[in-house]
Amino acid sequence: MSNTRSRQREDIDRAYDIQTRxxxxxxxxxxxxxxxxxxxxxxxxxWFRRQTLPFKSFLVSISTIFGLVLGAERALLTHEAERRQEENALRRQARYDLARRGLIGTETEIAKWRAERDAALQAEQAKTE
Known part of the structure; x- marks a missing residue:
């Protein structure tokens, strides 16, 4: 359970960094x-030349805020779409592997499969180092 939460926390932090940048x-x-x-x-x-500097600054700041919001939103939506595709592919692989073992791909079984897969990947990385 804590592995899932740490993975979620890492994903949230990565999404925040992407959105900020x-x-x-x-x-x-x-x-x-x-x-x-x-x-x-x-x-x-x-007509525009006769306008005050604060008004012109206001227009530039509106443009700045507009760029900030659109840039951050576009990046976040792109990141979420990529994560959704990755998660769907992983879940599809888990359901397929569990079906080959004769198990039904419930949330609990997929979480166990993911934990086994993560442990196997860590063991393999430890071997190569």
Whole structure:
């Protein structure tokens, strides 16, 4: 049970890191786009040139926040889709292996199969080192 929780904790931490990194990249990209558009509008549109600096900064910050949110959300959704595919493939393999043994692939049996598989992989890694 603690192995499952530690695996979940690692996955949550990895997802958080991915989301944070993508959010920062999106924010930087959004800031660049917002600043560039504000500069273009400032030099080409007299109405925009008359606007105050706080208003222009507000527009750039909206662009920054928009980039942060979209970047982080896109990265998280991609990560979740990849994890879902990996988990489905592993569960499919477990059900197939359990069926060959004559067992029904219940949640408990799949958890036992996963623990056996992890132990075998660790033993194999210990042998090679």
């Amino acid at each position: 993508a959010g920062v990249e999106g924010a930087v990209r959004g800031t660049g786009v917002g600043t560039g558009l504000a500069m273009i509008a400032h030099f080409s549109w007299p």
